Amino acid sequence: MEIFLAPPTKQLEKSPTGINGLDQITFGGFPKGRPTLICGNAGCGKTLIAMEFLVRGINEFDESGVFMSFEERIPDLEKNFSSLGYNISELVAKKRLALNYVHIERNEIEETGEYDLDGLFVRLGHAIDSVGAKRVVLDTIESLFSGFSNTALLRGELRRLFQWLKDKGVTTIITGEKGEGRLTRQGLEEYVSDCVIFLDHRIVNQVSTRRLSVIKYRGSAHGTNEYPFLIDESGVSILPITSLDFADHEISRAHLSTGVVALDQMLDGHGYLEGTTIMIAGGVGSGKTSFGAHFVDSVCKTGKRALVFSYEESIPQYVRNMSSIGLDLRQHLDSGKLKVYAARPTLQGLEAHLVRFHRMVEKFSPDVIIIDPITSFVDLGAPMEIGLMFTRLIDYLKLKNITFVFTVLSRDGEAIEAETIGVSSLVDTLITLNRTQQAGGLRREVCVFKSRGMDHDLEPRQYAFSSKGIVITGVPMRKEPVGV
Amino acid sequence: MTAPDAGTPPGIDGDESEVWKLRLYVSGQTPKSLRAFANLKNFCEEHLKGRYTIEVIDVVKNPLLAEGDQILAIPTLIRRLPEPMRRLVGDLADKERILVGLDLCRHDGATR
Numbered sequence: 001m002e003i004f005l006a007p008p009t010k011q012l013e014k015s016p017t018g019i020n021g022l023d024q025i026t027f028g029g030f031p032k033g034r035p036t037l038i039c040g041n042a043g044c045g046k047t048l049i050a051m052e053f054l055v056r057g058i059n060e061f062d063e064s065g066v067f068m069s070f071e072e073r074i075p076d077l078e079k080n081f082s083s084l085g086y087n088i089s090e091l092v093a094k095k096r097l098a099l100n101y102v103h104i105e106r107n108e109i110e111e112t113g114e115y116d117l118d119g120l121f122v123r124l125g126h127a128i129d130s131v132g133a134k135r136v137v138l139d140t141i142e143s144l145f146s147g148f149s150n151t152a153l154l155r156g157e158l159r160r161l162f163q164w165l166k167d168k169g170v171t172t173i174i175t176g177e178k179g180e181g182r183l184t185r186q187g188l189e190e191y192v193s194d195c196v197i198f199l200d201h202r203i204v205n206q207v208s209t210r211r212l213s214v215i216k217y218r219g220s221a222h223g224t225n226e227y228p229f230l231i232d233e234s235g236v237s238i239l240p241i242t243s244l245d246f247a248d249h250e251i252s253r254a255h256l257s258t259g260v261v262a263l264d265q266m267l268d269g270h271g272y273l274e275g276t277t278i279m280i281a282g283g284v285g286s287g288k289t290s291f292g293a294h295f296v297d298s299v300c301k302t303g304k305r306a307l308v309f310s311y312e313e314s315i316p317q318y319v320r321n322m323s324s325i326g327l328d329l330r331q332h333l334d335s336g337k338l339k340v341y342a343a344r345p346t347l348q349g350l351e352a353h354l355v356r357f358h359r360m361v362e363k364f365s366p367d368v369i370i371i372d373p374i375t376s377f378v379d380l381g382a383p384m385e386i387g388l389m390f391t392r393l394i395d396y397l398k399l400k401n402i403t404f405v406f407t408v409l410s411r412d413g414e415a416i417e418a419e420t421i422g423v424s425s426l427v428d429t430l431i432t433l434n435r436t437q438q439a440g441g442l443r444r445e446v447c448v449f450k451s452r453g454m455d456h457d458l459e460p461r462q463y464a465f466s467s468k469g470i471v472i473t474g475v476p477m478r479k480e481p482v483g484v
Numbered sequence: 485m486t487a488p489d490a491g492t493p494p495g496i497d498g499d500e501s502e503v504w505k506l507r508l509y510v511s512g513q514t515p516k517s518l519r520a521f522a523n524l525k526n527f528c529e530e531h532l533k534g535r536y537t538i539e540v541i542d543v544v545k546n547p548l549l550a551e552g553d554q555i556l557a558i559p560t561l562i563r564r565l566p567e568p569m570r571r572l573v574g575d576l577a578d579k580e581r582i583l584v585g586l587d588l589c590r591h592d593g594a595t596r
Contacts, residue, residue, distance in 0.1 A: 110584060
């Protein structure tokens, strides 16, 4: 009998992690049937990523798992797992997950001659067989080095262990703590040559940011940047840095009303272009938030969805203040068309914000996003970092064809302080709100400073607030042919 | 408390009346395992004659027992009695280390 095996496929087989963003960076997950090393400092999130890999493996990909812990006892493990919102005892009872605690204590072991780690192999093998595991986590195997003095023997045994795991065809995550001048204390990266992930946790300006990078992925393409990630109640989210591919980017020609009839007139008679980025710059009390709220109201009235990040007002405050100019935002909140997220920007680092934007966009799938104001972020990092963050956000929203409006606080007269964060060149439409001193007193003026892809009004126009909203006066009807 | 008795029946030797219960974890019939058992037997005959039991456990057949006793290295010798529990790894070739590991140094004079 002759059997012809299919030639091995060129593309390395992968085991999807199911973790938000990680599968995109690794183009499909970790190498299937092979060990992956996740290393980083204490508290960088190694164990959590490993756990999520197992639990998602069970819940989403029907692959059972074994978690062998060299550090935490079973009750602590169960507690940590449940912090991800998973009922671990249920998975254990259903024989989808095996938890195994390996206790190592240095001072009670006397070495009297030759030995090997067959006991570990047998226990791991038994745990794998007991649930039919396809995924295994060893957290943190380097602890073995504190229990046995013969490091040469341990190294040999680790090599044998990784080979044995490969022969068993289980996808394994090995965690390791960062050592001096190398990735792990015992140089595990020398044994695990297939895929190495590095996690970093640093504190800049008293705000913590977590980053992940793929240091090595044999036989596979992978993203090479440092990717910010976030750990919250729904687990780990990693944010791939998307670069806007302008060639493939489909652009819309549809317009969205700004909610202010006269402002629509100033913008070629129609309003904002869908999927573009709009910046509203103005001084204190110039009505930036009100212009944004008009847009929100108009968007929600046409059945579309809007997501507002309010960094200066709480939700009730926002709703109340807007009702004073005749905008009933409560109805949109109630109908689910509008979602407002109110917080202080300093609660989190820039990356965490960026990840949160992404997560909320994925969850809510809005047509319009408002950030009010982005100047709140200036305290959070160096201007370059903030600029980079907004560039990423703008690219991401453009790809999704989401219209993005943000407000910027500027001092009167000094037109665009946003230059400091370097995003004004990325903006498609720029609206400035100014107050000027005139013979008759203060005058509020709105001006479309620029608006790509449309013929727009160049004159500053006077505006005022009324109980029925913003009123702009003196705007010629652009439906008529006007000589501009 | 009726562990399979692989050694000589418990008895009283000299002025020590404690019975030693030892458990040896091996993995199949590997040379290392066989060597460990032979070394242990010799050692016990020399120092604990007549008052010891050796229970040999194959981890391959009893993985749960190995888990309960937190066995990693093979061979591992566990002194279950007298208390406190002691743990030795290796093929028991180094007699000095066994004496230290089993805490027999102070008994040594008495057991001879």
